[in-house]
Amino acid sequence: MKTRTALVLAIGFLLGSLLSVTHGVFAERERQAELPYEQARLLAEVLERVRQGYVDPIDDEELMEHAIRGMLSSLDDHSGFLDPEEYRQMQDTTSGRYGGLGLEVTQEDGVVTVIAPIAGSPGERAGLKAGDRILSVDGDSLEGMSLDEAVRLMRGEPGSSITLGVLSPDKDAPRDVELVRERIQTRSVRSRLLEPGIGYLRVSHFRDQVGRQAREAIAELTTENGGHLEGLVLDLRNNPGGILRGAVEISDLFLEEGVIVSAEGRTRSARFSHKASQGDLMLGAPIVVLVNRGSASASEIVAGALQDHGRATVLGSSSFGKGSVQTIMPLSGEAAMKLTTARYVTPLGRAIEKDGVHPDLDFRDDEAVPREGAAMGERARQAWQTAEPVAFDDDDEVLGHAVRVLRGMDGKRMAEGQ
Numbered sequence: 001m002k003t004r005t006a007l008v009l010a011i012g013f014l015l016g017s018l019l020s021v022t023h024g025v026f027a028e029r030e031r032q033a034e035l036p037y038e039q040a041r042l043l044a045e046v047l048e049r050v051r052q053g054y055v056d057p058i059d060d061e062e063l064m065e066h067a068i069r070g071m072l073s074s075l076d077d078h079s080g081f082l083d084p085e086e087y088r089q090m091q092d093t094t095s096g097r098y099g100g101l102g103l104e105v106t107q108e109d110g111v112v113t114v115i116a117p118i119a120g121s122p123g124e125r126a127g128l129k130a131g132d133r134i135l136s137v138d139g140d141s142l143e144g145m146s147l148d149e150a151v152r153l154m155r156g157e158p159g160s161s162i163t164l165g166v167l168s169p170d171k172d173a174p175r176d177v178e179l180v181r182e183r184i185q186t187r188s189v190r191s192r193l194l195e196p197g198i199g200y201l202r203v204s205h206f207r208d209q210v211g212r213q214a215r216e217a218i219a220e221l222t223t224e225n226g227g228h229l230e231g232l233v234l235d236l237r238n239n240p241g242g243i244l245r246g247a248v249e250i251s252d253l254f255l256e257e258g259v260i261v262s263a264e265g266r267t268r269s270a271r272f273s274h275k276a277s278q279g280d281l282m283l284g285a286p287i288v289v290l291v292n293r294g295s296a297s298a299s300e301i302v303a304g305a306l307q308d309h310g311r312a313t314v315l316g317s318s319s320f321g322k323g324s325v326q327t328i329m330p331l332s333g334e335a336a337m338k339l340t341t342a343r344y345v346t347p348l349g350r351a352i353e354k355d356g357v358h359p360d361l362d363f364r365d366d367e368a369v370p371r372e373g374a375a376m377g378e379r380a381r382q383a384w385q386t387a388e389p390v391a392f393d394d395d396d397e398v399l400g401h402a403v404r405v406l407r408g409m410d411g412k413r414m415a416e417g418q
Contacts, residue, residue, distance in 0.1 A: 043067070047063060047064075047067065050063060051063065065081070065083065068081045068337075069081045069146055069148075069149075072337060072338075072339070073146040073147075073148075075339075075340065076324070076340050077106060077107035077108065077110075077147065078106070078107075078147075078324060078326050078338065078340050079326070079337075079338055079339050079340050080146055080147060080148045080337070080338050081148070081335070081336075081337055081338075082148060082328075082335060082336040082337065082338060083335050084333065084334040084335055085152075086148055086151075086152060087330075087334065087335060087336045089151075089152070089155060090328070090336075090338075099155060099156060099157060099158045099181055099182070099183050099184065100154060100155040100156070100181055100182075100184055101121065101122050101123045101154055101155075101162070101179055101181060101182075102117055102118035102120075102121020102122055102123045102124065102182070102184050103117055103118070103121070103123040103128060103154070104116050104117075104118065104205075104240030104241070104296075105134065105147070105150070105151065106147065106296075106322065107147045108133075110143075110144075111133050111134075111135070111142075112133065112134040112135075112142050112145075112147065112150045113131065113132070113133050113134070114128055114129065114130055114131065114132040114133075114134065115130060115240040115241075115294060115296045115320055115322070116130050116238035116239065116240040116294030116295075116296070117129070117238065117294075118184065118204060118205060118240075119190075119202075119204045119238070121182070121184060122179045122180060122181065122182055123179065126177050126178075126179050127177075128164075128166065128177065129168070129294070130238065130292070130293040130294035130320065131168070131169045131293055132166050132167070132168050132169070133166065133167045133168075133169075134150070134154075134164050134165070134166055135165040135166070135167055135174050136164070136165035136174075137150070137153045137154060137162065137163075137164060137165075138153075138162060138163050139163070139165075140153070148338075155181070156181050157181065158181055158182050158183045159180065159181065159182075160180070160181050161178065161179070161180050161181075162178070162179055162180075162181060163176050163177065163178050163179075164176070164177045164179065165177075187204075187213070188203055188204055188205050188206065188207050188209070188210040188213055188242075188246075189201065189202065189203055189204075189210060189213035189214050189217050190202040190204070190217075191217035191218070191220065191221055192221075193221055193224050193225060194233065194399075194403055195403070196225065197225060197229060197230035197231065198229065198230060198231045198232070198233070198403055198406055198407075199218065199221040199222075199225070199229045199231070199232045199233070200232075200233045200235065200399075201214060201217055201218065201221075201232060201233065201234050201235065202235040203234070203235070203236055203239055203250060203299075203302075204238075204239055205239060205240065205241075205242050206239070206241055206242030206243055206246030206247050206250070206297075206298035206299070207242050207243065207246060208243070208246075210242070210246040210249060210250060211245075211246060211249025211250060211252075211253070212249075214249075214250055214253060215253060215281065218232075218253070218281050218282075228282075228283055228285070229282060229285055230285055230286075230406075231285055231286050231287070231288070231403075231406035231407075231409065232282055232285065232286075232287045232288075232406075233287075233288050233290065233399065233402045233403065233406070234250075234287055234288070234289045234290070234302075234306075234312065235290045235399070236289060236290060236291050236295045236299040236302060236303060237290050237291060237292045237294060237295060237316065237398075238292065238294035238295065239294070239295050239296070239298075239299040240294065240295075240296050240297065240299070240320075241296045241297025241298040241299055241300075241322065242297070242298050243298065244261075244274075244298060244301070244325070246298055247260075247261065247297075247298035247299075247301040247302050248260050248261065248274045248301075250302050251276065251301070251302050251305040251306060252276045252277055252279075253279075253280075253281045253282075254280055254281065254282055254287060254306060254311055254312070255276035255280065255305070255306070255309055255311060256276065256278050256279070256280050257275070257276055257278065258275065258276055258309055258347060259273055259274070259275055259276075259305075259347040260274045260275060260276055260301070260305045260347065261273070261274055261301045261304070261305060261344055261345070261346065261347070262274075262344070262345050262347075263325050263342035263343065263344055263345070264342055264343055264345060265325070265341050265342030265343070266341075267341070269341075270325065270327075270341040270342040271342065272342075286312075286313070286405075286406055286409040287306065287311060287312035287313070288312065288313050288314075288315050288380075288402040288405055288406055289302070289303050289306055289307070289312045289313070289314045289315065290315055290316050290398060290399070290402060291303050291314055291315075291316045291317070291318075291319045291357060291359060292316045292317045292319070293317060293318070293319070293320060294320065295316075295319040295320060295357075296319060296320035296321070296322040297320075297322045297323070299319065300319045300320070300321070300322070300323060300344075300352045300356060300357045301323075301344060301346075301352070303319065303357045304346035304347075304350065304352060304357045305346060305347055307346070307357065307360065307376070308346045308347040308348040308350070309347060310375075310376055313360045313361060313376050313377070313379075313380040313405060313409075314357060314358075314359045314360045314361070314376075315359050315360065315361045315362075315363075315380070315398070315401065315402055315405065316359050316362070316363075316398055317359060317362060318356045318357070318358050318359065319352075319356040319357045319358075320356055321352060321353060321354045321355055321356035322352070322353070323343055323344040323345075323351060323352025323353035323354075323355075323356075324340045324342070324343050324344070324353050325340065325341050325342035325343065325344065326338050326339065326340055326341070327339050327340075327341045358371055359371060359377075360374045360376045360377035360380055361377050361380045361381060361384070361401075361405070363397075363398065363401055366397075368380070368381045368384045368385070368401070369381075379409075380405050380409070382408070383404075383405050383406075383407075383408025383409040384401065384404050384405045384408055385408070386408040387404045387405070387407035387408035388404070388407070389404060390403045390404045390407075
């Protein structure tokens with residue numbers, strides 16, 4: 001009886017702490033809500049029966065951690081518990097240095113799904129693509145496993161081998177993919193001059209310093225060009241996202257004013273809006289943003305902001321549709337929890353979650369198809385039609401279409417005296 005009473009008190013304290021944890025998440029009436037006694041007693045009863053009757057002995061701390069993980073992971077595909085090691089790995093990921101496969105993944109209907117491989121990573125070299133489903137790791141099924149647990153299995157010492165069971169959307173049966181883990185060191189920004197006057201800026205991930213790196217890259221392109229650029233391709237294909245600040249910084253490079261992104265949540269701290277400051281590095285010159293199924297989260301914020309402000313033509317295919325905000329909340333014992341606290345909306349109020357960002361100009365069978373009702377898409381199609389086709393050595397047809405659009409827009413700007 002003493003054990004059960006102690007367990008009830010422990011559960012009540014644990015869940016009460018989670019309901020009132022950090023950053024004022026439940027700073028309003030929810031903070032005063034009391035934990036339902038009957039439910040706390042039921043949970044304590046279940047835990048005690050597992051302790052007493054489960055076929056194998058189980059450590060009390062392990063059992064409590066399972067309860068916490070189950071509570072958070074059942075909310076949605078992105079919330080979860082991070083033990084101290086997972087929390088450290090997440091911090092390493094944000095800094096851009098970690099050991100693993102270079103895959104950004106999520107869960108769709110309980111299945112670990114690739115958002116995008118990081119450029120130059122083992123995952124990209126193995127041919128893994130957005131939408132691929134990872135069913136097993138070294139023969140062990142991931143069914144019923146949380147996303148954080150699956151990610152922990154895929155990480156390991158650089159140089160160690162791993163075999164993933166992968167089911168691609170266009171295949172009927174899974175295949176084994178063998179990879180070797182590496183120390184993932186990512187540089188978020190790469191750039192080059194595609195032709196005189198037209199620059200190319202590739203942002204592969206939104207990490208720390210991405211805004212500074214992009215600003216420096218555009219300055220170098222301007223110098224190489226011998227003057228201001230006449231057009232820019234901003235490539236966000238297979239960019240799985242990253243930190244919100246990075247998305248705001250990149251968007252602000254090309255906007256003079258207005259909202260970049262807003263978030264809608266239940267609490268005051270979860271509702272916010274970021275606005276642009278004056279200063280467009282491209283001085284109003286046309287921009288084409290490339291997106292695809294592997295463009296997610298922060299990438300969708302940038303594409304949506306530039307699209308809504310009419311500052312850029314979005315070209316490619318519809319993005320992933322990951323538009324929710326996860327807040328990392330440190331807990332006692334060097335652990336943390338990741339909780340979905342809000343959803344992003346574009347400047348015009350469009351929700352990104354599930355729907356994604358749809359391109360102004362889609363290409364089907366080498367035909368430019370503007371998004372229905374999108375004036376920007378129609379202008380881009382006209383520009384594409386007036387310019388000569390472009391071929392690149394790397395056989396990137398979408399990039400060739402982007403340059404063709406920019407060429408047509410530059411001619412239109414000159415004709416209008418802009």
